[in-house]
Amino acid sequence: MPAPSRPSRPFPRRTGGPSRRPSSSGPVRSAASDLEQALDAAAAVPAPEVVPTFGQLGLPAPLVTVLERRGMTAPFAIQVRALPDALAGRDVLGRGQTGSGKTLAFGLPLLTRLAGGQRVRSTPRALVLVPTRELAQQVHDELAPLAQPLDLKVTTVYGGASMGRQIDQLRRGVDLVVATPGRLQDLVDQRECDLSQIEITVLDEADHMADLGFLPAVQALLDLTPGTGQRLLFSATLDRGVDRLVRGYLKDPAMHAVAASTSPVEHMDHKVFAVSHSAKVDIAAEIATRPARTLFFVRTKHGADRLALQLQKTGVPAAAIHGNLTQSARKRALDDFTTGHARVLVATDVAARGIHVDDVDLVVHYDPPADHKDYLHRSGRTARAGSTGTVVSLVASDQVRDHQRMRERAGVDANAVSVVPGHPAVREVAESGEPVVLLPRTPSVSARRGGGGRPRRSGPPHGSGPRSTGGPRRSGPEARASR
Ligand code: ADP
Ligand code: MG
Numbered sequence: 001m002p003a004p005s006r007p008s009r010p011f012p013r014r015t016g017g018p019s020r021r022p023s024s025s026g027p028v029r030s031a032a033s034d035l036e037q038a039l040d041a042a043a044a045v046p047a048p049e050v051v052p053t054f055g056q057l058g059l060p061a062p063l064v065t066v067l068e069r070r071g072m073t074a075p076f077a078i079q080v081r082a083l084p085d086a087l088a089g090r091d092v093l094g095r096g097q098t099g100s101g102k103t104l105a106f107g108l109p110l111l112t113r114l115a116g117g118q119r120v121r122s123t124p125r126a127l128v129l130v131p132t133r134e135l136a137q138q139v140h141d142e143l144a145p146l147a148q149p150l151d152l153k154v155t156t157v158y159g160g161a162s163m164g165r166q167i168d169q170l171r172r173g174v175d176l177v178v179a180t181p182g183r184l185q186d187l188v189d190q191r192e193c194d195l196s197q198i199e200i201t202v203l204d205e206a207d208h209m210a211d212l213g214f215l216p217a218v219q220a221l222l223d224l225t226p227g228t229g230q231r232l233l234f235s236a237t238l239d240r241g242v243d244r245l246v247r248g249y250l251k252d253p254a255m256h257a258v259a260a261s262t263s264p265v266e267h268m269d270h271k272v273f274a275v276s277h278s279a280k281v282d283i284a285a286e287i288a289t290r291p292a293r294t295l296f297f298v299r300t301k302h303g304a305d306r307l308a309l310q311l312q313k314t315g316v317p318a319a320a321i322h323g324n325l326t327q328s329a330r331k332r333a334l335d336d337f338t339t340g341h342a343r344v345l346v347a348t349d350v351a352a353r354g355i356h357v358d359d360v361d362l363v364v365h366y367d368p369p370a371d372h373k374d375y376l377h378r379s380g381r382t383a384r385a386g387s388t389g390t391v392v393s394l395v396a397s398d399q400v401r402d403h404q405r406m407r408e409r410a411g412v413d414a415n416a417v418s419v420v421p422g423h424p425a426v427r428e429v430a431e432s433g434e435p436v437v438l439l440p441r442t443p444s445v446s447a448r449r450g451g452g453g454r455p456r457r458s459g460p461p462h463g464s465g466p467r468s469t470g471g472p473r474r475s476g477p478e479a480r481a482s483r
Pocket of ligand 1 (some may be wrong): 071072073074075076080096097099100101102103104142468
């Protein structure tokens with residue numbers, strides 16, 4: 001088996017004290033860039049020429065079998081890199097673009113290491129912390145079928161859902177809890193969840209948890225887990241306090257990355273339309289007539305409702321998703337989008353983080369993103385897991401300069417074209433994409449769309465090995481922040 005290289009370079013870390021909790025002093029300023037550089041170096045390590053199989057990477061046979069049955073025959077690049085270290089029990093700091101397969105990169109080693117252990121009521125042995133409810137559900141739905149053959153139980157803990165049911169599940173005994181920080185803290189406070197026996201903790205989308213102000217809660221929860229446990233942290237960026245988390249809670253982590261923090265997904269086509277304020281809605285409506293799924297991004301919750309309504313008035317089946325909606329309304333919007341009953345989804349940034357719907361081949365920045373990172377995050381909702389996608393920015397004339405600077409920071413090469421409704425460049429987008437295949441509405445969050453979608457147009461992120469196009473691959477309806 002080819003030994004995947006482990007680009008791990010020493011970096012200064014705090015030592016001493018029973019808790020590895022960081023203090024607010026220390027070499028924090030350059031720390032983020034230190035870590036980013038180490039990750040950039042890790043990303044520069046070439047992938048092995050022959051991609052090892054999941055079995056060769058050390059996964060147990062029952063797990064390899066379910067993966068195959070679910071259409072996952074070859075590991076993605078981040079999985080090839082992170083699995084051996086994570087399986088060996090090392091702490092891991094990982095970075096990979098959206099859709100690169102991080103969930104299995106941490107999920108597979110986690111399940112493998114938990115297998116065969118003892119389940120104790122209200123005392124999970126592994127914890128995955130995520131920023132949003134829907135991401136929690138999504139991680140659960142991805143891992144639960146893999147946990148089953150290993151006789152492991154996975155449950156979710158997040159706000160907006162019945163606490164009684166969550167307590168009930170915990171009391172019956174679970175091995176892995178996938179949680180958002182706020183609700184987990186509540187359950188810990190009520191003594192319904194004991195974190196003292198946690199062997200493995202995963203922080204997924206740590207940067208997003210930082211954005212939502214969850215880092216103090218995350219730290220408090222980490223402090224309740226044994227300092228001897230294994231910790232894996234995944235984040236697109238290491239600023240806003242994520243670096244301190246790494247330094248304080250990860251022991252000599254192996255660094256694994258598959259793309260630099262600012263490198264856009266290669267198979268994304270970026271277009272910039274310079275528009276007048278008055279023509280913006282009409283151009284959006286024209287684009288929205290396309291036969292395929294389109295995801296629009298707007299700045300405000302109110303703006304999301306308004307644009308969805310404006311599109312509906314022109315006959316486009318559009319839904320809005322944002323933080324003011326109830327959990328069930330958000331779920332319905334995503335379900336409708338996933339099943340094709342709403343071909344268009346209008347989302348705010350927070351609502352869209354973690355949204356995972358396959359076959360979104362067009363993302364439209366209706367309002368500009370706050371910065372280049374948000375641009376990449378939003379754009380990352382298309383071209384997932386190796387498929388192709390187009391990203392269109394509608395930019396008002398007074399935003400053109402700022403937008404140009406933002407694109408430069410994002411490493412995106414595109415020139416603004418001035419357009420009006422009916423312009424050939426707009427028409428081209430409006431006619432692009434293959435018609436959505438309407439699927440029955442899903443009765444529950446975990447009900448998934450099977451094959452049915454159009455085949456992917458390109459390979460997996462590491463550019464080798466086949467990937468399933470139909471079969472039991474999943475795409476999930478869900479998204480958004482917890483309390
Ligand atoms: P990320 O968290 O990096 O954004 P995900 O973990 O959500 O990405 O994975 C994106 C998609 O790719 C999911 O639908 C997942 O099931 C699929 N996937 C992950 N690994 C593989 C693999 N090795 N083969 C095929 N599909 C995979
Ligand atoms: Mg993910």
